Every structure is written in C-alpha cells, then in structure tokens.
Amino acid sequence: MKFYTFFRRNLKEIVRDPLSLIFCIGFPAILLIVFRIIFSSMGEKVYEATPQFRIDQLVPNMCLFGFTFLSLFVGMLLAKDRTTSFLARLRSTSLRPADFMLGYAVPMLPIALFQEIILLFIGLLFGLNLTANVFFMLLALLPCSVLFIACGVLIGLVLSDKSVGGVASILVNVAVFLSGMFFPVSAMSGGFVTFMKVLPYIHISQIAKTVLTGSGVIEFSVWGSVGILAIYTLALTALSVVVFAKKLRKDNF
C-alpha cells in the first residue's frame, strides 16, 4: 500500500512536468510525423535504400526513441529527490527498500505504454495496417522499456540532478546511432555492425519490427535478440537494485 502511495506521487511528479511530456511523447511523435511527410513525398522507391523509414519500421523505431527519454526522467526525479533531501525524509518514514525501488521504476511503465499507444495511433493515421500484430508489438515493447528505466534509476542514484541531463542525453544519442534507427543496418557490414549487435538497442528494434511485420510466427533469429536483450535488462535491473539497496544503507545518501 505504501508502495502505491509513493508510486502515485512519482507518477504525478513526472506527468505534471511539461518537459517530460514534450520529450517523452511530443518529440518522438513530431519526429514520426515529420519523417512520414518527408518520405511519403519521395515515392515508394526511396524505401529500397532506406527501409527504416517505412511506416512499419519507423513506428517501432520511434517507440524505441521515446523509451530513451524514460531514463532521463526517472533519473532526474530520483537525483532531484536526493539533492533536495526529499528522499532522506522519506527514508525516515517506514517505507521499505523495495517500496523505493518500485516506486521510482513502476510509474514509468504506464508512461511507456502511453508513448507507444500515441505513436501507434499516429502510425495508423499515416498508413500502418491495423492488425493483431500492432497489439502484439505493444506488448512486446513494454518489457523492453524496463532496460531504459533501470538505466535511469542507476544514473539517478549516482549522479547529481545537474549531471543526469547531460549523461542521459549521451545515452539517447548512443541509442539513436547504435540501434540502426536512422540508417539501414542490412546494407552495412564490418566491425561497426558487430559492435551494434553486442549492444541491446538494435535488438529492441529487431524484436519490435519482427513482431509488427511478422506472420504471427516469430522467426528463429529474433530469439537471439530476445536473449541478448533479456541478459542486458536483467543485469541492469539487478545492478540498479543492488546499488539502490547499498545507497539506502549509506550515511550521506
């Protein structure tokens, strides 16, 4: 019950911040609309060289782009609560360590879901076919957002509220460039692609695109992506839980 009280407070803090609405939802939505307008004026042939801008690839990629801002906002909230001693005064109440961890992380899930719904809705307006796969992609992407939430909790725990913005922006750029969001990975080869495949971002994009465009049977190759992503998500979540628990026991936290 106390977790729910803290969850509600954190959700309100984030959704009432106009910046979080602009970046989490407005920015990816505008980018999606702008790309659609630009590319639809170029004719179908343009997608032969740049398939990532086809609506069924662009929508999952924009969902991934939107998720990167979850790290920023959960990190900012946590770091601000630390620097204003709000977290310290909460530690003097009977909230348990699990309440803190879940209270910061869980409110980001409805925000992630809302992001996805808005982007899918815009996608449908711009030609995305309404099939059951749209719903499956929504479900498949939601667990992927946990990776970004765990990452945000970690940076919020170790950085000041002034540094979180800078570091989270770097992470946004890393995700953009290493997910193949804006360039055709299938046409690339070499060490850079291998490096991209070691990181989780391209796998999120791969999973979402496969579910959205698939025939209902998930291809064998995508399970590799699921595995890699699961390893990253579990490792980052475990690390953020351990660091949070450690910090809560620290004197100057």
Place this chain on the structure above:
Amino acid sequence: MEAIQTKNLNKTFKDKVAVDGLNLTVHRGELYTLLGVNGAGKTTAIRMLTCLARPTSGEAKVCGYDVISEREKVKERIGVSPQETSVAPNLTVKENLRFFADLTLPKAEREKAVGEMIELFRLGEFEKKKAKLLSGGWQRQLSIAMALIGKPQVLFLDEPTLGLDVIARRRLWEVVQSLKGKMTILLTTHYMEEAEVLSDRVGVLARGKLYTEGTVEEIETRTNSNSLEEAFVAITKEAEQ
C-alpha cells in the same frame, strides 16, 4: 523514559570526527535546541537520531527505542523536517500533506489531519497550488507541516528558519511555539534569538562536542555573559582553542 537519550555517541567520516562523545538527554514535551556554527555536528547528530546515518560508536535511543536495532519503531514515532526545503514540487500543497498522511497515519485519520495542518500553518489559500510555486517561507512551512502530519512523538527541525526573511521566520516561530508541550522538539539553529525565544533548554555544540547545556539564563550565568550570543561566542572560541 526520556524522549531522546544518547550515550557517548560518535560519528566519524574517514578522518573527520563529526560528533564526538555526545551525551544528550531530552525530556518528553521539551523543546531542546542544539546551537552551533556550521559544521559543528548538529545535522549529523540529527541524522543519527532519525536513523539516516549509522553511529560509529555509542548508543542513541528515541522514545526508548534504539536507533540501530529498533529503527522501524523509531521511524514510527518521529517527524523530520530537513535543512533543505524538501517538498514534492509538482504536487499541490494539499497533495504533499496527503502524501505524508498516507505514509504515516491510519486511513480514517488522514483527511482530518490534512485539514488540521492547513489550518495550523494557514495554508488554506495555497492548498491547490503546486508546492514549487510557493515562496521560500511558505515552502518551509509546508515542509514542517509534512513532518508534523503523522502526529510524531518527537519532531526534529533541522535549521527550520535558515534563509527565511524576518516575517516568515516569525510566522514559523509562532507555529513552533504553539506546538510546545504537545510533543518533544529537537531543533538545530545558529540563530541566537531563535534559541532564546523558543527553547526550554539549549545545548552548545562545537567541533562535534556538547560543551554546555541548560536554560538560556543558566548558560549566560555559567559564562559570565550578558547575552546568549556572548556566551555562545565564548564557548565556541574556547572549543576552537
């Protein structure tokens, strides 16, 4: 049973001794002020008593419960207003109070307690306003109201009037005075006038040590001083030598 009792309480950060053998007794219903310059150890002492920092050695009990082994029982009985104005900025005044009421009170008492705090701190005209839009003085009032809403047996106020203008400070003094006798209050400050006006007893902390304690008059007499400020300067100088 005393409200607060410490025996030879120490806190060391690497090479720095923040609190050095603190022996402190605060009686039930008393308003006790810890007076000291910046870095004297006031906040560290409060952090140990409120279970936010672990003592390096020694013993501390709040309402008879040990701050290490019985921390949950201590937490149920205290209210803390930190030095920084710590409110939830995007929540309204009423929501901030409700948030802390939800964390600290049984369901049936929450709404009534929110109303009482709004009345006591005269927050009525701001109750639907976001906390971040209040002036510094009103934010501080809200911060203290949030510490008070759980009806604590012991209230810790860490430099509650730091950085406030005269009017806001006087307004807060009125509220603190109205609480006297209803609960135990441990207040830290470096404003002499505040200590004189509010305290039943004062303890002077310097370099982590409690150098003297007593009523304002007793401290003045003990140091042959005409005012608490004069007494405080003499004690602090002596401690530094």
